[in-house]
Amino acid sequence: MRKHLLEYFLLLILTINAAHAQSQPEPPKREFRAVWIATVANIDWPGQKGLSPAVQQQEFKYILDEHQKNGINAVIVQIRPAADAIYRSSLEPWSEWLTGKQGLAMNPPYDPLQFMLDEAHKRGMEFHAWFNPYRATFDAKAVVAPNHITKRKPEWFVKYDGKLVFNPGIPEVRQYITNVVMDVVNRYDIDGVHFDDYFYPYPVANKPFPDNNTYAAFKGLFSNRNDWRRYNVDELIKGISDSINAVKPYVKFGISPFGVWKNLADGPDGSATTAGAPSYTALYADTRKWMQLGWIDYLVPQLYWHIGNKAADYKTLVEWWAQNTFQRHLYIGHGAYKVGTDLTYREWHDPAEIPRQLQLARITPNIGGSVFFSSKSVMSNPNHLQDSLRNTYYKYPALLPIMEWKQNEELEPPFSLVVRQTESGVRLHWQHDQDVRYYVVYRFEKQSIPVWKKEFWKERMWQPYDPDLNSPAHIVAKVFGSKTTFIDETPLESGKYVYVVTALDRQQNESAPSQAVTIKYKY
Incomplete structure (x- = not known):
């Protein structure tokens, strides 16, 4: 009798599990699925400074192989961490995160960007080149190469919070950054140009950004300094957008801003949030405007808050951003680095937190995919996040969403x-x-x-x-x-x-x- 009951319950459990698996909707055929691969401070790659080219290449291929198993179809790789280069450049020195010393070339010589491009494309992945536009040094202890731009043009830089940053108010700075980006666009077969959330620096309490002299020299007709600062960043984004479209209109241009554009207290068009440092008011980055005017092709707001967060609820922000896409592509940035590690919020210890976020993004209109920060965080499989991607959410491969406004071709079948x-x-x-x-x-x-x-x-x-x-x-x-x-x-x-x-x-x-x-x- 007991044997028959045991067999019955085992059969019941199997039946329930099978029914649950069948109830899961099939993943979409088209979806942007990406990870950020950060090079600054060797966060994701290379594993440490000074590795041989052979080991660097072995590491990167392993990263791509693992993410191919995860269903990832695009990588966003940081190739310019701090006015330096993870590629051959005549404008900026080799990055210290490669060789251990800024300006020191690879030995034996190789071009990391070309290598990474080739390997990503072999695996069917898009490669988006991630630039940090305004950061010139990563920390106060940085030792820069003799030909670093801070040595050649010291008048372009402001020291803020112990770091050197480009002064966005100087027109020559905008042109220089555009030249750096276009050098890569022209010489490499990248699929996209990507900026993160660092525009004007995140404000430090009681430390105003020191641009009095720049404002006096270049304010023109502006009587409001905040509007002038937003104009400076606008000009950079529009200039790069125009430059890309003039030479390679098929290359995508995307931005990953701080997850809140404006709080509701900043204006009726803001989100019902109270998060600090909104991009519009604190960083002077009018990301919503860039989507509205078609200067960028996609946006990835960094929604690194859990569902139910009092200051910035994930669900509230997903819905707000989905209502402000202006027919451009919207993907959601997920804080994988918080899963199981954030001691402040117990919600990040819940294995279902990121899966719930993915489900919510998928059922919300106008959202076309997800990006995870960062690669290493996903690969460490916190709370079985990687398992969830492989077995459920990214179980099958996906093509990328189509950007109808970009250059298209009429293809005959093979x-x-x-x-x-x-x-x-x-x-x-x-x-x-x-x-x-x-x-x-x-x-x-x-x-x-x-x-x-x-x-x-x-x-x-x-x-x-x-x-x-x-x-x-x-x-x-x-x-x-x-x-x-x-x-x-x-x-x-x-x-x-x-x-x-x-x-x-x-x-x-x-x-x-x-x-x-x-x-x-x-x-």
Whole structure:
């Protein structure tokens, strides 16, 4: 009797778990899924200063491999932490976070940015180059190279809170920062330019930003210094936007601001929050305006608060931002670094906090994805966050949301698809006559369903299963456009499978599928 009861309860538990799994909605086919990879202070990469190029490369490939398993389809990599470079540059010195000494080149020589670009694209990931526009030194102890811009143009800088920052009120500063960004845009095949939340520095109590002389020299017709400061940042953002669109209109421009634009106390158009240092009033960054005027393509507000936070409730902010997208893309920045570690709030010790945030973002209109700070925090799997991404929320691959206002191409479907079984897996080869960004490989189990004719008692006809390209469950891989071959190494059961391939342009508009090819796989 006990044995039968035990078997009954085990069967009941399995049934309930299966029903729960089936009740979870299928992840969307298109969604921006990214992590920030910070280089400043060696937060994420490289693991420490002075590592050999070989070890740096090994580390970065491991990071990408893990995030590919996590379902991540874009990386936002910090390539300019503090007026220095994680790439070959004639304008700024090599970063100390690479070699241990600012200005000291790689030995043996290599270009980290080109390497990272190539590796990300191999894995079907977009690469967004993350610049910190105004920070010149990271801390008061920083030792800069002789050719660092603070040495060449000391009059451009202000010392604030122990650090040197570019003075945003000087027009030459705006032009210099634009030149640095455009140097990368012109020389590298990046997918996006990305700024974080550091514009005018976060205010320190009783320490006003010392720009009296700059205001007197460049205020023009402005009688309000705060408006003038916002104008200075506006001019930088608009200038970079115009410059990118003039040479590579397909490159995306995104900003990740502080999560509150204005509190309700700052004006009726603000959010119902009371958080300190809103971007509009404290950092002089009118991020909402940049979306409204189309100067940027996407925004990632850093909503690093838990659901129910009294000063800045995650749900309140998600809904506010979703109502202020102005037909531009909105992704949500998640504070993965707080999960299980924030001693101030017990809510961050709840394993369901980030999953609830992801669910809320997905069901809110006008939100197209999520970004996590930072890479290492996700990879450490706090409260099984990484497991949740792999097993549930990012279970299947996703294409990126389409930016309709960007440059699009008309793509023909790939043709002459050949599929055959090899010792290493199912090998696919196809042809295509156009330059494309990626190919998408789909695999379907070939099922048969009976279709009865009128005289069904005499004859029965079978039809192959109709492939559904709208479901991400069938995506096997994204292949960078320079390749027209792929080996499906997925362990398969014996049976028949159907493969099709589509092409994507830079905005991930998708072509019609190639002709479907069936293979009989023998295990």
